[in-house]
Amino acid sequence: MTATSPTPQASYLMWFRRDLRLKDNTAFSELTEIAKQASSKPDIKALFVVTPEQWLEQAMSLVQMDFIFRSLKTLAESLFNQLNIELHVLQTSDYHQCIDAIDSFCQQQNISHIASNYEYEVNELARDAALEKQLGQKGIVFNRYHDQCILPPKSVTTNEDTMYKVFTPFYRKWQSILDTGLVNIHPLEPVNNNKLNPDILTQILATIDNLYQQTLRLFLESPANQDKNTELLLQTAHQTYPAGENEAYKQLQQFLAEDVQQYDIARDQPALEATSQLSAYLSIGAISPRLCYLQAKQTAQAIYEANEHNLSKIDADLGAEQDIQRWISELAWRDFYRHVMVDRPDIVKGAAFNEVADQKVTWSYDLSDFEKWCKGLTGVPLVDAAMRCLNQTGFMHNRLRMVTAMFLTKDLFIDWRLGERYFMQNLIDGDFASNNGGWQWSASTGTDAAPYFRIMNPFSQAKTHDKETVFIKTWLPELKDIPTSVLHDEAKLRQALSKKGRFADVDYPQSMVEHKQARLYAIEQFKG
Numbered sequence: 001m002t003a004t005s006p007t008p009q010a011s012y013l014m015w016f017r018r019d020l021r022l023k024d025n026t027a028f029s030e031l032t033e034i035a036k037q038a039s040s041k042p043d044i045k046a047l048f049v050v051t052p053e054q055w056l057e058q059a060m061s062l063v064q065m066d067f068i069f070r071s072l073k074t075l076a077e078s079l080f081n082q083l084n085i086e087l088h089v090l091q092t093s094d095y096h097q098c099i100d101a102i103d104s105f106c107q108q109q110n111i112s113h114i115a116s117n118y119e120y121e122v123n124e125l126a127r128d129a130a131l132e133k134q135l136g137q138k139g140i141v142f143n144r145y146h147d148q149c150i151l152p153p154k155s156v157t158t159n160e161d162t163m164y165k166v167f168t169p170f171y172r173k174w175q176s177i178l179d180t181g182l183v184n185i186h187p188l189e190p191v192n193n194n195k196l197n198p199d200i201l202t203q204i205l206a207t208i209d210n211l212y213q214q215t216l217r218l219f220l221e222s223p224a225n226q227d228k229n230t231e232l233l234l235q236t237a238h239q240t241y242p243a244g245e246n247e248a249y250k251q252l253q254q255f256l257a258e259d260v261q262q263y264d265i266a267r268d269q270p271a272l273e274a275t276s277q278l279s280a281y282l283s284i285g286a287i288s289p290r291l292c293y294l295q296a297k298q299t300a301q302a303i304y305e306a307n308e309h310n311l312s313k314i315d316a317d318l319g320a321e322q323d324i325q326r327w328i329s330e331l332a333w334r335d336f337y338r339h340v341m342v343d344r345p346d347i348v349k350g351a352a353f354n355e356v357a358d359q360k361v362t363w364s365y366d367l368s369d370f371e372k373w374c375k376g377l378t379g380v381p382l383v384d385a386a387m388r389c390l391n392q393t394g395f396m397h398n399r400l401r402m403v404t405a406m407f408l409t410k411d412l413f414i415d416w417r418l419g420e421r422y423f424m425q426n427l428i429d430g431d432f433a434s435n436n437g438g439w440q441w442s443a444s445t446g447t448d449a450a451p452y453f454r455i456m457n458p459f460s461q462a463k464t465h466d467k468e469t470v471f472i473k474t475w476l477p478e479l480k481d482i483p484t485s486v487l488h489d490e491a492k493l494r495q496a497l498s499k500k501g502r503f504a505d506v507d508y509p510q511s512m513v514e515h516k517q518a519r520l521y522a523i524e525q526f527k528g
């Protein structure tokens with residue numbers, strides 16, 4: 001550059017991570033505001049960094065990786081078509097390299113400000129702190145914003161300003177804060193005025209496809225992804241979870257219009273698929289949790305207003321309110337576990353929330369038992385059906401996550417950390433805080449832990465939550481001729497499958513353990 005040439009205009013960079021959306025994206029909204037105030041013709045750019053080796057180390061599943069790439073393409077299209085913004089996609093193997101790559105990118109593109117939404121896990125916080133320092137030396141500002149929760153970590157605390165260790169009081173406080181009307185949706189405003197050449201979008205999409213193929217190859221080589229029917233798995237995920245924030249929003253609207261009013265009763269019956277199925281979208285930030293909360297509140301209000309003068313509908317009204325409130329409480333669990341993780345970062349490195357409880361148990365590392373659990377070959381129908389559903393679809397119903405986690409930790413005594421990792425490697429909605437929270441709750445080592453005597457009997461769980469064995473028989477077709485009454489009864493099933501039993505020729509294993517005995521042993525272990 002010569003001494004007389006004008007200084008190139010500074011650009012503003014939105015670095016997308018697990019927030020693959022435009023609607024109600026805090027960092028994006030704040031960045032556009034800053035850019036608009038600083039310049040009459042601001043230039044905003046967008047970035048995503050693919051880090052395949054880091055993802056594998058974090059146990060990201062193949063279906064979630066695929067979902068991220070699919071979502072990236074829709075994000076690139078929306079940025080381009082709605083806002084004249086080009087999404088740059090870089091690849092580095094891990095976070096360490098990512099820092100230098102972003103630094104170079106900022107130099108090349110003359111970036112003055114970067115905005116991102118917080119990621120609260122330990123490695124992510126360390127990466128951001130290192131990047132902030134490195135960029136700061138060059139005068140580049142790196143701002144981060146709270147966005148992943150309805151109420152950000154550390155904002156819901158006891159009167160002594162400490163973190164709640166139990167969900168119910170956390171939830172009460174959470175609600176009381178929200179009742180003040182604190183939560184709003186961040187606006188989305190177009191900023192870049194110059195239309196981009198359509199060829200640029202074609203190039204961006206080609207780059208994403210190319211990086212996807214490279215990442216896919218790496219994931220397929222990973223031991224975690226051996227023995228998978230990848231084609232079927234991805235095909236199923238593509239049908240069940242179409243990518244993009246518009247699809248997520250449609251799913252939310254449909255759930256609130258059709259299913260939420262039976263949620264309280266139907267949510268525990270896996271065969272009904274009566275829950276929102278939004279977790280996959282929430283886990284990669286394709287939908288805002290605040291939007292979910294506010295839309296649910298609006299639905300409740302609309303039902304209330306519609307029935308306000310109709311006394312005969314009051315009961316139905318109360319029922320619907322309860323259903324919606326129950327669903328909102330699930331969103332609060334998500335916030336709760338993020339609060340826990342930020343308060344106790346050591347859990348990200350494998351520590352138990354309750355170390356004393358964790359150390360009381362002599363955990364098993366029997367890999368042959370573990371493999372039977374992973375493959376759905378334990379001989380316990382509800383557990384096996386749930387695991388096969390997970391392996392083939394990348395999703396497992398919440399009730400079944402508890403049943404399978406308790407079976408692994410309290411019938412087989414296998415360290416919950418193995419199960420936790422296996423779930424991450426297979427779930428499309430893998431989310432560290434919620435997964436860790438769920439596992440530690442089930443293993444009685446977590447917050448709000450299931451007391452040690454609360455051990456789910458997978459046979460009575462099936463009797464209550466899969467009454468007609470529809471779910472079991474969907475995933476274990478080999479059991480189709482065995483009557484429900486037998487499948488719901490451990491002793492009868494053992495007898496029926498024995499050499500002289502009525503169903504001796506059915507190709508299904510005998511149960512690995514006798515639940516009643518395992519339960520007694522578990523109570524002894526946890527009592528210490």
Ligand SMILES: Cc1cc2nc3c(=O)[nH]c(=O)nc-3n(C[C@H](O)[C@H](O)[C@H](O)COP(=O)(O)OP(=O)(O)OC[C@H]3O[C@@H](n4cnc5c(N)ncnc54)[C@H](O)[C@@H]3O)c2cc1C
Nearest residue numbers: 275276277278279330333334398401430431434435438439
């Ligand atoms: C052992 C175990 C592991 C789990 N692992 C994960 C995980 O990796 N990722 C994940 O998103 N959820 C996890 N959960 C929580 C829960 O099972 C899923 O969020 C839920 O099944 C997703 O289905 P849905 O979207 O239809 O939920 P809905 O019933 O419609 O609930 C709405 C939303 O609330 C949140 N939510 C619901 N239940 C919980 C919960 N118990 N804890 C935290 N958030 C909740 C989710 O974001 C969910 O999408 C786990 C639970 C257990 C017991």
